[in-house]
Amino acid sequence: MFNFAALTKIILALIISLCSILINDSNVLFGLLMIELIVMISSGKINKIGKAVVMLGIFSLLLYGIQLLCGSSVEISLISALRMVIMSFSVMLMLATTKTQQITAALVKQCYMPYSYAFMVTAVLRFVPDILAESQAIREVQACRGYRESANPFKRLMEYMIIIKPMVFRAIERSEHMAISLEMRGFSRTNKRTFMAETKLQGIDYSVLLVATLSSAMLVSLF
Amino acid sequence: MLKLKDINYSYNKKDKVLDCITLEIHEGEIVAIAGRNGSGKTTLTRIIMGIMNADNGFMQLDDNDITKAIPADMAKYIGYVFQNPDRQLFASSVFEEVAYAPKKLGFNGKEVDASVKKALDATGLTGLEQHSPQMLSRGLKQRLAIASALAAKPRILILDEPTTGQDCRERTILLRLMRKFNLEGMTIILVTHDMDIIAEHAHKVVVLEKGLLKFNGTPLELFSNEALTLKLGLELPEAVHVGEEYNLGICLTPRELYKKLEERNHSHV
Numbered sequence: 001m002f003n004f005a006a007l008t009k010i011i012l013a014l015i016i017s018l019c020s021i022l023i024n025d026s027n028v029l030f031g032l033l034m035i036e037l038i039v040m041i042s043s044g045k046i047n048k049i050g051k052a053v054v055m056l057g058i059f060s061l062l063l064y065g066i067q068l069l070c071g072s073s074v075e076i077s078l079i080s081a082l083r084m085v086i087m088s089f090s091v092m093l094m095l096a097t098t099k100t101q102q103i104t105a106a107l108v109k110q111c112y113m114p115y116s117y118a119f120m121v122t123a124v125l126r127f128v129p130d131i132l133a134e135s136q137a138i139r140e141v142q143a144c145r146g147y148r149e150s151a152n153p154f155k156r157l158m159e160y161m162i163i164i165k166p167m168v169f170r171a172i173e174r175s176e177h178m179a180i181s182l183e184m185r186g187f188s189r190t191n192k193r194t195f196m197a198e199t200k201l202q203g204i205d206y207s208v209l210l211v212a213t214l215s216s217a218m219l220v221s222l223f
Numbered sequence: 224m225l226k227l228k229d230i231n232y233s234y235n236k237k238d239k240v241l242d243c244i245t246l247e248i249h250e251g252e253i254v255a256i257a258g259r260n261g262s263g264k265t266t267l268t269r270i271i272m273g274i275m276n277a278d279n280g281f282m283q284l285d286d287n288d289i290t291k292a293i294p295a296d297m298a299k300y301i302g303y304v305f306q307n308p309d310r311q312l313f314a315s316s317v318f319e320e321v322a323y324a325p326k327k328l329g330f331n332g333k334e335v336d337a338s339v340k341k342a343l344d345a346t347g348l349t350g351l352e353q354h355s356p357q358m359l360s361r362g363l364k365q366r367l368a369i370a371s372a373l374a375a376k377p378r379i380l381i382l383d384e385p386t387t388g389q390d391c392r393e394r395t396i397l398l399r400l401m402r403k404f405n406l407e408g409m410t411i412i413l414v415t416h417d418m419d420i421i422a423e424h425a426h427k428v429v430v431l432e433k434g435l436l437k438f439n440g441t442p443l444e445l446f447s448n449e450a451l452t453l454k455l456g457l458e459l460p461e462a463v464h465v466g467e468e469y470n471l472g473i474c475l476t477p478r479e480l481y482k483k484l485e486e487r488n489h490s491h492v
Contacts, residue, residue, distance in 0.1 A: 137305070137310045140294070141313070142327075143293070143295055143298075144272060144294045145298055145327060145375060146324050146328040147295060147323075148293075148295045162313055163313050166313045
C-alpha cells in the first residue's frame, strides 16, 4: 500500500487537503480523520511521527478552544480544527512514507517544476529533523542545568522562546554552509539532471487515484 | 562516591549499547572513559546524568539512589559539558547563559551574581558578560559551556570530548582548568580519544568496547600493556613510544620522559 509512486502520494495528500477545505460537515471530516489515523497506524510509521501527531492533536484542540472563545459556533470551531489536523496529517503521512529524493524526482520529472525549486522544497524537508534534533539537544542542556518542564503551558512556551533565537542563527549558518557545499560540488540551475529514483506510475497508482478522485468528488458534492 | 552496578542499556530493547557496566568513581578522581567510536562512552555519561535511563542496574551517589533521577535532579551534583559547544549555548548573553543553572536551581539574586562571577573568573571569561555566546570563538564557547555547568556548583564535572576541534592554546587552557578544578576537589569524568591527555591527567581509565567494560585501572597499567592497548582500539601515548624506543621504561608524559633522559645522561657522565 505504501509502495505507491511519490506522485500518487503527493496527489492523494492534495486531494485529502482539498476535500477537507470543501466539506462543511464535521462528521464527514471526523470520518476522514479516522481513515487517516488508521492508515497512519497501518503504515508502521507511528513511532516516527507519533509525537508530532499528538502535538498536532493538542494544537488543534487549542485552535478549537480559541475559536470558541472568539465567538464562533461549536460546529465552525470543530470544522476549522479538523481541517487543520486533516491537512497536516495527510502531508505528514506522505512525508513519512516517501523518500525526499523520490519527492524531488516526482516534482521535477512529472510536475515539471524547475529543479532549483524542487530542491528547495526537499532541502527544507531535510532540515526539519535537523532542527528537531537541535531543539532536543538544547532541551537536554537546559535539563542538565536544572530546568524542569512546567505544567503551565505558558511557562513552557516562554522556555521555548529562549531557544528560538539560537536555532534561527544556526539554521542560517547551516544553510550558508549547505549552499557553499552545493556550489563546490557543481550544483547549478542550468545543468541537465538525471534521477535514480523511479517515479513511473503503475496500474495500482492509477486505480488509487481514480478511486480517490471519484470518492472525494462524491463527498464534496454530497456534503 | 558514584557507584554504578550492572548498568544495561539497549536501543529499541535489542541493540545493546551498554552491557552490565559496574564501576566506582571516587571523590576527587579524574576518570577517563575511552574506547572506539560507538563503544558506549557518551551513553554511559548520559545515563549517569539522567538524560537516558538504564534498562536495568543500579546507580548510587554517596548514599542516594539515583537510578531513576532526571537531569534536573542531578544538576545540583553533576555538571555536564556536551561535546559540541555550538549546541549547548542558547541565552542572549554570556551572563544569562551562566546564570541559567543557578536561577533554575533556586539561588537568590545575590547567590546567582556571585556564582556567575566565580564561574566566569574560574574560566577566564570575566569581562565578556554582555557578549553574545553565538559570537564567541569555539574555544571561548567551550569555556562558557564549562562556566555554565560550574555555576551550579557541582561536585562532579562530566566533560564529553572537551578538546575536540580546539586549537593548541585552547586545548592547553581547558586541560589546565580541568586540573585546577580537580585540585580544588572536583571529581572529573572525561570522555576522550586523546591518549596523551589520559596519560598525563587521568587517575583512572575505563575502556569500553561494544558496550562492555574491558579495562578499569590506572593509565600506567593500561599503557604498560601494549598488546591490550592496541587490542582495545587505542594507541600508546607518544611519550610511551619514545620511552620504549630509548629503553627508558614506561614514561607516560613528556615531562617523565625528559626526566628519565636527564637521569640517564647524568649517569653516563
